[in-house]
Amino acid sequence: MLEALLGSEKKEKILLFLFTHGEAYPREVARTFQFHLNTVQNQLLKLEQDGVVYSRRRGKVRLFGLSPRYAFKKELETLLEKALGFMPQEEVARFYRPRLRPRRTGKPL
Numbered sequence: 001m002l003e004a005l006l007g008s009e010k011k012e013k014i015l016l017f018l019f020t021h022g023e024a025y026p027r028e029v030a031r032t033f034q035f036h037l038n039t040v041q042n043q044l045l046k047l048e049q050d051g052v053v054y055s056r057r058r059g060k061v062r063l064f065g066l067s068p069r070y071a072f073k074k075e076l077e078t079l080l081e082k083a084l085g086f087m088p089q090e091e092v093a094r095f096y097r098p099r100l101r102p103r104r105t106g107k108p109l
Contacts, residue, residue, distance in 0.1 A: 011043050019080040020096040023065040032095060
């Protein structure tokens with residue numbers, strides 16, 4: 001939906017994921033959408049260089065999130081929220097709703 005503005009569908013999905021989850025690991029995003037890890041890392045690094053996202057270290061890994069210092073943060077969040085409103089509810093529930101509690105032990109994926 002936003003590929004024309006953002007340049008790629010993968011970048012759109014990554015930004016929507018960060019918008020709905022707050023912060024995320026690149027591997028978590030790659031696993032959710034079944035993207036290659038390098039693709040997600042490269043997109044996140046480009047977004048970080050442009051100031052759209054930030055990263056911070058947590059132990060040995062890097063967490064990414066939408067940058068609060070980005071000049072158009074409110075506009076971007078409004079655009080992402082509107083894009084979520086036009087998506088099918090099954091897709092929103094599957095990819096963009098963060099888990100609220102841990103998975104029960106022994107429950108199959």
